Amino acid sequence: MSVINNLKGHIVKDGKVVYSEQIENGLHFAVILMYEPFYDGKNSTNHQNSSQLICEATMTTGNKHTWGNGVMSLDEASWIEKIEVTEKWKPLREELETKDGFRVWQKDYQYNEYEEEKDGKKVKIKTRRVSWLVEVPKLDLLRYCKID
Numbered sequence: 001m002s003v004i005n006n007l008k009g010h011i012v013k014d015g016k017v018v019y020s021e022q023i024e025n026g027l028h029f030a031v032i033l034m035y036e037p038f039y040d041g042k043n044s045t046n047h048q049n050s051s052q053l054i055c056e057a058t059m060t061t062g063n064k065h066t067w068g069n070g071v072m073s074l075d076e077a078s079w080i081e082k083i084e085v086t087e088k089w090k091p092l093r094e095e096l097e098t099k100d101g102f103r104v105w106q107k108d109y110q111y112n113e114y115e116e117e118k119d120g121k122k123v124k125i126k127t128r129r130v131s132w133l134v135e136v137p138k139l140d141l142l143r144y145c146k147i148d
Helices: 138-144
Strands: 013-024 027-036 052-066 072-076 078-084 103-118 121-134
Touching: 013 052, 052 121, 052 138
Parallel strands: none
Antiparallel strands: 013 027, 027 052, 052 072, 078 121, 103 121
8 A cells, every 4th residue: 555544533644454354254453654744735724744754553444445546445443323212232252362362342432412313202212423543562662664
């Protein structure tokens, strides 16, 4: 891959997946090495960016998406659950491990409640975001990215 999105909305140059491992169907552990050059464009958010080298461990679905501008990104292993207020959340999955024994787990956050119309009646709905996360120690992450 010549270009990959760093999942935070920044365009990167020379980004590539340096390691990928399937944990289970639809869940992958990936390490991405990205280079963001100095940003020499319009400063619209009161932030100017110096050059960066980023080695990022992430959990993805394994699916890739190519945007209209040619930027390729990996789909995060994250989704929004939606249920009625009277229902209970499904429990989070038990922890998993990568081949090298790194901890992989689900985290819930960003809770919200609102009303929506269903069959002509207003129903209270609650939502939460659930994401898969992975913890990789610094030296192991550097080893994946072949940085000494």
